[in-house]
Amino acid sequence: xxxxxxxxxxxxxxxxxxxxxxxxxxxxxxxxxxxxxxxxxxxxxxxxxxxxxxxxxxxxxxxxxxxxxxxxxxxxxxxxxxxxxxxxxxxxxxxxxxxxxxxxxxxxxxxxxxxxxxxxxxxxxxxxxxxxxxxxxxxxxxxxxxxxxxxxxxxxxxxxxxxxxxxxxxxxxxxxxxxxxxxxxxxxxxxxxxxxxxxxxxxxxxxxxxxxxxxxxxxxxxxxxxxxxxxxxxxxxxxxxxxxxxxxxxxxxxxxxxxxxxxxxxxxxxxxxxxxxxxxxxxxxxxxxxxxxxxxxxxxxxxxxxxxxxxxxxxxxxxxxxxxxxxxxxxxxxxxxxxxxxxxxxxxxxxxxxxxxxxxxxxxxxxxxxxxxxxxxxxxxxxxxxxxxxxxxxxxxxxxxxxxxxxxxxxxxxxxxxxxxxxxxxxxxxxxxxxxxxxxxxxxxxxxxxxxxxxxxxxxxxxxx
Amino acid sequence: xxxxxxxxxxxxxxxxxxxxxxxxxxxxxxxxxxxxxxxxxxxxxxxxxxxxxxxxxxxxxxxxxxxxxxxxxxxxxxxxxxxxxxxxxxxxxxxxxxxxxxxxxxxxxxxxxxxxxxxxxxxxxxxxxxxxxxxxxxxxxxxxxxxxxxxxxxxxxxxxxxxxxxxxxxxxxxxxxxxxxxxxxxxxxxxxxxxxxxxxxxxxxxxxxxxxxxxxxxxxxxxxx
Numbered sequence: 001x002x003x004x005x006x007x008x009x010x011x012x013x014x015x016x017x018x019x020x021x022x023x024x025x026x027x028x029x030x031x032x033x034x035x036x037x038x039x040x041x042x043x044x045x046x047x048x049x050x051x052x053x054x055x056x057x058x059x060x061x062x063x064x065x066x067x068x069x070x071x072x073x074x075x076x077x078x079x080x081x082x083x084x085x086x087x088x089x090x091x092x093x094x095x096x097x098x099x100x101x102x103x104x105x106x107x108x109x110x111x112x113x114x115x116x117x118x119x120x121x122x123x124x125x126x127x128x129x130x131x132x133x134x135x136x137x138x139x140x141x142x143x144x145x146x147x148x149x150x151x152x153x154x155x156x157x158x159x160x161x162x163x164x165x166x167x168x169x170x171x172x173x174x175x176x177x178x179x180x181x182x183x184x185x186x187x188x189x190x191x192x193x194x195x196x197x198x199x200x201x202x203x204x205x206x207x208x209x210x211x212x213x214x215x216x217x218x219x220x221x222x223x224x225x226x227x228x229x230x231x232x233x234x235x236x237x238x239x240x241x242x243x244x245x246x247x248x249x250x251x252x253x254x255x256x257x258x259x260x261x262x263x264x265x266x267x268x269x270x271x272x273x274x275x276x277x278x279x280x281x282x283x284x285x286x287x288x289x290x291x292x293x294x295x296x297x298x299x300x301x302x303x304x305x306x307x308x309x310x311x312x313x314x315x316x317x318x319x320x321x322x323x324x325x326x327x328x329x330x331x332x333x334x335x336x337x338x339x340x341x342x343x344x345x346x347x348x349x350x351x352x353x354x355x356x357x358x359x360x361x362x363x364x365x366x367x368x369x370x371x372x373x374x375x376x377x378x379x380x381x382x383x384x385x386x387x388x389x390x391x392x393x394x395x396x397x398x399x400x401x402x403x404x405x406x407x408x409x410x411x412x413x414x415x416x417x418x419x420x421x422x423x424x425x426x427x428x429x430x431x432x433x434x435x436x437x438x439x440x441x442x443x444x445x446x447x448x449x450x451x452x453x454x455x456x457x458x459x460x461x462x463x464x465x
Numbered sequence: 466x467x468x469x470x471x472x473x474x475x476x477x478x479x480x481x482x483x484x485x486x487x488x489x490x491x492x493x494x495x496x497x498x499x500x501x502x503x504x505x506x507x508x509x510x511x512x513x514x515x516x517x518x519x520x521x522x523x524x525x526x527x528x529x530x531x532x533x534x535x536x537x538x539x540x541x542x543x544x545x546x547x548x549x550x551x552x553x554x555x556x557x558x559x560x561x562x563x564x565x566x567x568x569x570x571x572x573x574x575x576x577x578x579x580x581x582x583x584x585x586x587x588x589x590x591x592x593x594x595x596x597x598x599x600x601x602x603x604x605x606x607x608x609x610x611x612x613x614x615x616x617x618x619x620x621x622x623x624x625x626x627x628x629x630x631x632x633x634x635x636x637x638x639x640x641x642x643x644x645x646x647x648x649x650x651x652x653x654x655x656x657x658x659x660x661x662x663x664x665x666x667x668x669x670x671x672x673x674x675x676x677x678x679x680x681x682x683x684x685x686x687x688x689x690x
Contacts, residue, residue: 221546225518228545232567233477239570240484247487256476 017160025153032148036141040134047130055081055123059110062121066112083124166195174202182210222382226267226397234260270398273331274381277405287435288329289314290322290359291352297333298350306347307337312354320354323435324410332406332414335399336363336428343367343426358412358431366425375416379404400428407432466581466621467491467509467642471501471527472516472543481514482645484570488604489621490577491645498522502530508646510538512580514573517544517555525558532559539580543568578602585628592627595689597666597674599627608670615665618643622658623666626675626685633682652681659683 013019058079065075075082112119166189173186185206188199234257241248291311298309314320322329333350340348344365353360370378377383382397400414407414412432419427468490472478475496482492493508495501498519505513513531517524528540542560544551552563561583562576578601582590592599598607604620606613615623621643626634636652644654659675667673676684 221548224547225545228566229474229477232545233474233480235567236477236480236484236570240480240487243484243570244487 017157017164020160021153021156024156025149028152029145029149032145036138036145039141040138043137044130044134047133048125048127051081051125051127051130052123055125058082059121059123063110063112066114066119066121069114081124081126083122167198170195170199170202177206182206182213219381222397223267223271226382227264230260230263230267234264267398270402274398274402274405277402277409285323285325287321287323288326290320290361290432290434291354293322293326293329294333294350294352294361297330298337301334302337302341305341306344307341307350308347309350309352311352314354318354318356319434320352320359321434322359322410322432324432328406329410329432332403332430333361333363335403336361336414336430339363339399339428340365340367340426345425354434358433361430361432363428363430364420364423364425366423369419369424370416370426372418378416379414403428403430466511466624467493467645468512468514468577469493469495469501469504469508469510470514471495471498471504471519471524472514473497473519474516481573485574485577486645487617488574489617489624489643491621491641491643493645498524498527501527505531505536505538506534511584511642512539512541512577514541514543514577515560517542517546517551525554528555528558528560537584539584541573541576541580575602593689594627594630594674594685594687597689599624606666608666608672611670613665615662619658619662619665622655623662623685626683630685630687633678633680633684635680635682637681639683655683 013022058081062075062079062082065078109123110121112121170186173184177184177186185203186199188203189196237253237257237260241250241253291314295309295311298307337348337350340363344367346366349362349364351362351364353362379400381401383401404414407430410432412430414428414430417427417429419425466489468485470478470481470485470492472481472494473496478494478496482494485492493504493510495504499522501513501515502522515524515527519527522530524542524544528542531538531540539562540560541562541564542555543564543566544555545566546552547565552565555563561580564573564576578590590600590602592601596609600606601624604617606615606620606623622639625639625642636655639655640652643658663673663675667675672690674686674689676686678684
């Protein structure tokens with residue numbers, strides 16, 4: 001069964017195993033061929049050289065014997081590798097060979113003048129035997145090379161199979177893990193090799209994937225619950241009004257339905273905002289003098305509400321400029337102050353503290369406060385600590401989650417702390433890094449990690465994971 | 466028919482009370498699981514409408530608890546959770562039906578009737594007593610083929626008497642079945658509705674099907690005459 005995406009292309013083997021084996025066999029073949037050629041060349045040169053030397057030796061013997069007057073038969077018998085040609089006295093020897101040549105040791109041709117005529121003796125090395133030897137060696141080499149290649153191919157194929165077997169089993173295990181079975185993990189072998197590392201890395205990736213999927217599932221289920229609530233009341237109200245038209249106070253129905261629609265709108269708005277933060281879309285950034293910014297937000301939005309601002313006048317050598325998106329930061333501040341107002345008995349205090357490299361904004365109320373074990377959980381989405389949904393002051397349950405996501409996207413943090421000594425109520429501490437306005441103008445902030453570690457491990461607060 | 470609604474969404478509960486009362490049900494409300502269990506233990510209901518996602522004790526827990534105490538009241542679960550496993554969990558913990566929010570009020574009414582029919586087979590959807598026809602599903606009443614318009618409460622009183630034809634039903638039993646616990650202004654309320662019923666289904670047709678029995682009871686004749 002060919003799996004999709006793993007189809008053969010042409011004649012090339014498709015697996016790493018096949019490809020590696022083919023490549024190694026080909027390279028070996030080239031190497032063996034080259035060595036065989038070199039070997040044959042030198043063997044041939046050696047054999048040919050010694051044949052020539054033997055012929056030369058016989059040439060000297062033949063020359064000596066001829067000069068001593070030996071018969072041609074004797075000479076032929078003693079020097080079989082030499083060809084004798086007799087040109088009788090007085091005849092012209094045709095061609096350049098007729099010219100008397102000085103007898104050199106390696107000339108390969110000697111002319112001997114005897115009583116019977118002029119003999120030309122030529123060395124005639126026996127190269128046929130050399131050729132035969134070379135031929136046999138060549139055939140032996142080809143046979144050996146083929147056997148060697150076949151053996152090598154088998155060995156490489158087997159060895160690669162052994163090496164790749166854990167990878168294949170890893171693949172089989174990994175293929176079993178689907179979106180519905182994300183809790184499964186591939187087995188990690190006890191050895192410390194590359195395959196074990198690969199398996200461990202895959203498992204880490206699966207962990208992250210599972211966390212993300214769980215988060216998404218929780219979020220989706222919570223979001224659908226939040227949206228279905230108002231939709232249910234809206235629908236029931238309208239249906240009952242239609243069922244009992246004469247008992248219905250229509251202006252009331254319209255007002256209440258509009259309230260439901262507004263609530264749905266708020267939730268959808270918040271969800272979309274969060275989705276944008278989650279998608280790490282860049283926020284538009286500009287330098288913001290933060291103390292003034294907080295003062296403006298309170299002045300604009302909470303003019304006639306019990307919200308007080310505690311802030312020192314900005315000091316020139318301690319800039320309070322934060323680089324960020326004014327609308328998202330306004331939203332974060334607003335969510336914190338709204339949260340405070342929803343729970344405060346009296347008033348909400350907003351304090352701005354400018355540090356060396358960060359601006360800290362504390363939003364404090366004098367309400368019942370947040371129990372210590374819930375101080376991390378309040379930032380989870382759709383978490384309400386009280387039955388606020390019944391009382392209809394609950395908001396979307398996304399306010400603090402949004403505020404934290406905005407802070408993190410700006411490189412800052414947001415935590416719930418214990419109340420100041422002698423006070424009760426929630427104390428939410430927002431910290432944002434201050435920036436040199438010149439160097440960062442025009443940059444974009446990319447929302448960073450959406451999960452940040454709590455400063456200390458809080459006992460039971462596991463959130464909704 | 467007495468219904469208990471257990472839901473933490475106060476506005477939805479108020480709406481359900483209003484709508485179901487108009488349909489002739491007596492509706493009590495509980496705003497969380499614990500209160501719901503207390504109420505269900507204190508009084509007998511014909512059906513319980515139970516929300517799943519509630520603070521303190523969720524609907525599954527309430528349902529499991531009620532079933533473990535031997536309460537067999539039909540339970541209709543309401544939930545914003547529409548996953549297959551959520552529904553399965555609801556039914557496994559002992560709920561009789563499951564309705565996903567947002568739901569149609571018409572469907573809710575039909576499901577309630579279906580549950581009531583199943584738990585009390587003697588209550589048929591359409592009942593004939595002589596030429597008196599009581600259609601519980603459509604909440605309609607006909608006398609000799611003529612449609613008699615009844616209010617929800619009047620119909621509920623008639624339906625309550627029709628459950629046991631030819632049997633004396635005491636005023637307090639009618640009161641329990643038709644009015645919710647918060648709204649019981651005494652037995653003479655039943656008298657008021659019975660006389661309204663007589664004015665509508667008996668007198669114009671020259672019948673006397675609702676008889677007064679000594680001791681504060683009423684009896685609906687099975688021949689409808």
